[in-house]
Amino acid sequence: MSAVQHDAIRQTVRQRYTHIAENEGCGCAPSCCGCAPSCCGGPDNDSAATSQSVGYAAADTAAVPDGANMGLGCGTPLAIADLKPGETVLDLGSGGGFDCFLAAREVGATGHVIGIDMTPAMITKARGNAEKGGYANVEFRLGEIEHLPVADGCVDVIISNCVINLSPHKAQVFADAFRVLKPGGRLAVSDVVAFADLPDDIRNDPTLLAGCMAGASSIADIEAMLGAGGFEQIRIRPKDESKSFIRDWAPDKPxxxxxxxxxxxxxxxxxxxxxxxxxxxxxxxxxxxDDLEAIRSLLSRCQLPGEDLTEASLRTFRVLVSGTRIVGVCGIEIFGSDGLLRSLAVDPALRGRRFGEQLVTACESAAQNIGIERLYLLTTTARDYLLRLGYADIARESAPEGVRTHPQFQGLCPASARCLAKWLQ
Structure with missing residues (x-):
């Protein structure tokens, strides 16, 4: 499949779910994943009954704000997620926030739930629902499930409900899911799978694609993609009883x-x-x-420059300490309302546990407290990670003069290092 075809698929899906978000559901019977002739017909859709038909309890559909449950699922991923208090949960294709809000109930106030959706209208809707319901431990981020705006190794459980089939890059979805999971993290997904080869008239039908049918991959292909992505303990269990509601998604097709x-x-x-x-x-x-030599040692192990650091410069640095050992560091240098974020390093043995993000967030908060409006940095290895934390590529020459004349810009960092910036709010 060409890049043009991939983009066309993504646009078709985005348009469909924008329409659903803006019209308070789609009126499909029994599920908005499918597209019966009455799809998008308006208020006749009973989302609670639809969700209960795919496995949710009446108490679940009653527990969320009005408009959160849009009847878009094909199963109940939370039934297999085994969520625990304090866990971080990521929902791929979060829609109006239904599964996120149910997950928030399971992980409690010490847990955290992140919903990802590529449709701006859905993000707006979900955020409004979160505000209505007072969900302090839930957030929604605009992004694609193939390129998640989430830091490495920070998620305990990934859930998703009838969304991955919509992606033309499923292997990339699973690869990025693996990236953001912590070691030992779990994938718990409900989705549509193919148990026979789809005929061309179904596979190439854009309506059936956006309706969660034409994009289904075979069980063998999904197992292969998960295995290639590094996952273990792979288990895919078809639900034959689901045919009773899938049949109504496309009543004119077998x-x-x-x-x-x-x-x-x-x-x-x-x-x-x-x-x-x-x-x-x-x-x-x-x-x-007193931390200077330990910080320099950590930076050296991480192949980062630190010889220009002084005891005085450490006043604007933050460190992570385990016992008596410094295992993480990040700092800022001040140039009026501009700052240079530098020396971000985490002990290699501890990577993948969100410590880098914790350090960056601490430095950003410190920067805001002293009036810094923009942060700049150079990196040779962490560009993708920092892009997910809200930084953006810029040309080196567009950095302010004070930052450009810093030793890191003048030779400590190689010419191949990328320059990034973030405007603090």
């Missing part, structure tokens, strides 16, 4: 001869056994002059 809803489970291997256990989480504090 769709249940080819597709069925299934649960998809997988685990990212390698639960952390490093020097810092979950019961010995590093603590964040301001750096002191």
């Amino acid at each position: 769709i249940t001869d080819y597709v069925v809803s299934a649960t998809i489970e997988a685990v990212k291997p390698g639960a952390c056994t490093c020097c810092c256990s979950d019961t010995d989480t590093p603590t964040l504090r301001q750096a002191s002059a």
Whole structure:
């Protein structure tokens, strides 16, 4: 499939779900994943009954704000997610926020739920629903599920409900899901899968594609993509009873001869056994002059420059400490309302546990407190990671003069390093 075809698929899907978001559902019977002739017919759609037909309890549909449940699912991913208090959950294709709000109930006030959707209208709707429901532990981010705006190794569980089939890049979806999961993190998905080869008249029908049918991959292909992405303990279980509602998605097509809803489970291997256990989480504090040599040593191990650091410059640095060891560092240097974010490093044994994001966030907060409006940085290895934290590429020469004349810009960092910036709010 060409890039042009991929873009066309994405545009078709975005247009459909924009329409659904702006029209308070789509009126499909029994599920908005499909597209019966009455689809997008307006207020006749009973989203609660639709969701209960795919496995949700009446208490679930009653527990969320009006408009959050849009009847868009093909199963109940939370039934296999085994969520625990304090966990971080990521929902791929979060729609109006229905599964996110149910997940928030499970993980509690100490947990966190992130919803990702590529449709701006859906993000707006979900954020409004979160505000109505008072969900302080839920946030919604605009983004594509193939390129998640989420830091590496910070998610305990990924859920998704009838969305991955819509992607023309499913292998990339699973690869990026693997990236953001913590070691030992779980994938818990409800989606449509193919158990027979789809005929061309179904596979090439844009309406059936946007309706969660024509884009279904075979169980064998999904298993192969998950395995290639690094997942283990892969388990895909078709739900034959789902044919009863899938049949109504396309009543003029023999769709249940080819597709069925299934649960998809997988685990990212390698639960952390490093020097810092979950019961010995590093603590964040301001750096002191006594930390200079330890910081330089950590930067050296991470192949980052640190010889220009002085005891005085550490006043605007933050460190992570495990026992007596410094295992993470990040700092800022001040140039009026501009700042240089520098020396971001985490002990290699502790990467993938969101410590880098914690350090960056701490430095950004410190920068805002002293009146810095913009942060700049150079990086050779962390560009993609920082883009996901809200930084953007800029030309080196567009950085302000004070930043450009810093030793890092003048030779400590190689010419191949990329320049990024972030405007603080």
